């Protein structure tokens with residue numbers, strides 16, 4: 001058993017497991033309060049997932065107030081109340097600005113580094129850890145060491161390490177090549193914690209039928225998406241934005257956001273309805289079609305749609321309208337035009353599942369929050385054991401909320417672990 005060599009013999013010894021967003025924040029907070037901190041990360045560098053967030057730009061938080069924040073957390077929002085009160089979205093922004101990373105706020109209050117470089121966020125956290133004397137060890141933690149309901153250390157690939165407190169920040173199970181492959185769930189279960197059902201969230205959707213593959217690679221900006229529960233006819237999601245057709249179904253920002261609202265997708269009860277021309281009502285659309293038909297009056301229907309639709313969509317659209325593609329546009333009937341309008345305003349795609357968890361932005365499910373004290377992030381079962389970040393059973397929509405959850409829970413866990421509360 002190797003004890004950590006303390007620089008200050010009276011300092012509390014804290015081990016942080018996982019050097020992602022939560023782990024680095026927990027290490028910084030704990031070290032700032034005078035603890036001796038060891039940060040254990042199995043990858044050869046810190047923040048591998050953080051580097052790919054926000055398409056490499058890192059949507060680091062959302063500049064909204066607490067209530068708006070909680071309304072963007074579908075799973076266990078109240079559990080986050082204290083964490084977000086102690087370390088708010090404003091605190092995250094001041095924190096990074098003070099570390100020399102200027103930020104900017106974009107549409108939807110999404111906050112990014114001005115440089116548009118996620119690497120700047122990682123570098124700032126990494127630098128701060130080192131400047132505070134956090135000992136960074138690139139070792140894989142294999143198990144937690146617990147005796148008599150008290151956590152006293154961890155077993156790593158290189159040996160055992162002892163501490164007064166352990167903070168588990170191992171992340172979820174999505175994008176496992178970044179290092180977050182579910183170890184934290186195993187650690188939690190091994191000491192008696194419950195881990196709720198793990199499933200993907202913010203994930204592409206699998207669709208039924210040939211329509212999506214026939215338009216694979218086609219990306220649409222400015223469409224309106226409505227998802228309906230076919231069993232109740234209730235709208236479960238409605239928004240406007242960007243999406244893409246793929247060989248398996250649908251992806252893109254709008255679809256990833258929608259996926260967080262489709263918990264029962266396995267029951268195949270959801271249908272996506274895409275309004276391809278949300279800026280035009282039916283009357284305007286009819287006028288638009290008539291003007292296109294006038295322009296191309298001697299063309300076949302199939303060759304008269306270039307102004308209305310992207311090339312990849314024309315053949316599937318003609319098929320869906322049940323109009324002969326070789327029919328001259330001047331002979332298209334009013335009824336046929338009405339069919340065109342129906343398809344343009346309501347392209348229907350039956351949804352049958354999520355893509356696998358390794359393609360998800362976040363993991364839904366995790367360490368049961370009823371077993372964690374929301375005021376400290378300490379386990380209610382094992383003293384000296386804390387959890388922070390995506391390993392917990394909390395997840396949020398897109399917009400910078402998931403990273404903020406990692407930072408806030410880590411700050412609270414770090415403060416508590418440093419003070420032994």
Ligand SMILES: Cc1cc2nc3c(=O)[nH]c(=O)nc-3n(C[C@H](O)[C@H](O)[C@H](O)COP(=O)(O)OP(=O)(O)OC[C@H]3O[C@@H](n4cnc5c(N)ncnc54)[C@H](O)[C@@H]3O)c2cc1C
Nearest residue numbers: 018020021022042053054059141171179180389390400403
């Ligand atoms: C492609 C993508 C884009 C995203 N974009 C955004 C965004 O723009 N904004 C946003 O808010 N959220 C975004 N997210 C979600 C966000 O990245 C996560 O919610 C967040 O990183 C969770 O932080 P964490 O510290 O809990 O876990 P992670 O960042 O996953 O870190 C966990 C760390 O623990 C380490 N680890 C695991 N097991 C062990 C072990 N046994 N021993 C040692 N180390 C271990 C891992 O190697 C990893 O480095 C995105 C996610 C993905 C996949």
